[in-house]
Amino acid sequence: AKESGRNNYQFFTTELNVRAQHRYALEKNLRRALADQEFLVYYQPKICLKTSRIVGAEALIRWQMPDIGIIAPNEFIPISEEIGLILPIGRWVLEQACRQTRLWRETLAPDLVVSVNISPRQFQDPGLSKFIQQALDEAGLPAQGLQLEITEGLLMGEADMLLPVFNAIKDLGVSISLDDFGTGFSSLSYLQRFPIDNLKIDRSFIRDIPENHDSVILTNAIIAMANALGMSVTAEGVEKADQMFFLADSGCQQMQGYYFSRPVPVDEFEKLLAANKA
Numbered sequence: 001a002k003e004s005g006r007n008n009y010q011f012f013t014t015e016l017n018v019r020a021q022h023r024y025a026l027e028k029n030l031r032r033a034l035a036d037q038e039f040l041v042y043y044q045p046k047i048c049l050k051t052s053r054i055v056g057a058e059a060l061i062r063w064q065m066p067d068i069g070i071i072a073p074n075e076f077i078p079i080s081e082e083i084g085l086i087l088p089i090g091r092w093v094l095e096q097a098c099r100q101t102r103l104w105r106e107t108l109a110p111d112l113v114v115s116v117n118i119s120p121r122q123f124q125d126p127g128l129s130k131f132i133q134q135a136l137d138e139a140g141l142p143a144q145g146l147q148l149e150i151t152e153g154l155l156m157g158e159a160d161m162l163l164p165v166f167n168a169i170k171d172l173g174v175s176i177s178l179d180d181f182g183t184g185f186s187s188l189s190y191l192q193r194f195p196i197d198n199l200k201i202d203r204s205f206i207r208d209i210p211e212n213h214d215s216v217i218l219t220n221a222i223i224a225m226a227n228a229l230g231m232s233v234t235a236e237g238v239e240k241a242d243q244m245f246f247l248a249d250s251g252c253q254q255m256q257g258y259y260f261s262r263p264v265p266v267d268e269f270e271k272l273l274a275a276n277k278a
């Protein structure tokens with residue numbers, strides 16, 4: 001027993017070492033990726049359920065690693081948050097998205113709104129609203145062309161400290177969407193206290209409609225509540241026609257999901273916009 005205990009211990013420390021080394025390598029790679037501009041922004045269309053037209057796009061970061069390929073954000077955003085690298089990465093995404101959207105509004109889609117994901121760590125950055133204003137100015141994008149997506153989880157904890165940040169952003173004219181709504185267990189009273197323009201219903205609710213009775217009830221309730229409070233609703237993760245029809249009937253304003261399009265690179269999004277215009 002003693003012997004195996006020691007082996008376990010050795011195994012454990014080796015495993016920790018491997019993980020620490022892996023993490024260190026990832027950190028180093030991420031810093032290099034930022035310097036060498038290995039990141040890309042993909043765009044996923046948001047569709048108006050009334051007109052079936054593209055009205056917006058969510059900017060979603062990708063990491064194009066040389067010799068390896070495209071890496072999804074779940075593989076590197078959490079660690080970037082931990083080591084603070086999310087601040088420069090987040091600023092880069094915001095700048096890219098603002099510039100790109102200005103171009104699209106000039107040519108193919110005058111009212112296009114781009115949504116950029118903002119992590120909780122970025123929200124704690126006192127320079128956030130000033131940087132947003134700068135990014136809009138430099139890109140020549142009007143504030144109505146930009147929306148920020150923040151997760152519901154941000155509102156748990158010291159939410160009161162965040163109210164001035166929300167208000168500063170709203171004063172710029174930028175809209176705010178509450179992402180992954182329904183998963184964060186935040187108090188519903190926040191919907192009243194915070195200047196939120198849009199609720200984004202989490203994919204986990206959309207996945208099981210219209211078959212699952214509970215999901216239908218919850219989705220209907222979220223849409224009714226949001227609309228009654230003056231917020232629009234976006235459904236994410238729409239993969240099937242049935243889901244789209246259900247949502248259109250329920251008073252949901254926008255949908256986003258593989259049913260219409262996956263997130264795509266700039267040139268492919270342009271083709272979608274061109275087809276949308278015709």
Ligand code: C2E
Binds near residue numbers: 073074257258
């Ligand atoms: P999210 O903000 O909830 O983004 C939606 C995710 O759902 C995207 O994954 C998108 O590709 C995926 N998705 C869209 N439609 C469907 C569908 O119909 N079915 C399914 N199964 N999935 C769908 P992605 O691009 O891998 O991004 C994952 C997460 O990474 C995002 O979740 C967001 O939290 C984070 N993220 C992405 N880009 C950024 C960024 O620029 N900054 C920050 N802070 N976070 C980002």
Ligand code: CA
Binds near residue numbers: 058149
């Ligand atoms: Ca999002």
Ligand code: CA
Binds near residue numbers: 179200
């Ligand atoms: Ca989401």
Ligand code: CA
Binds near residue numbers: 180202203
């Ligand atoms: Ca999500």
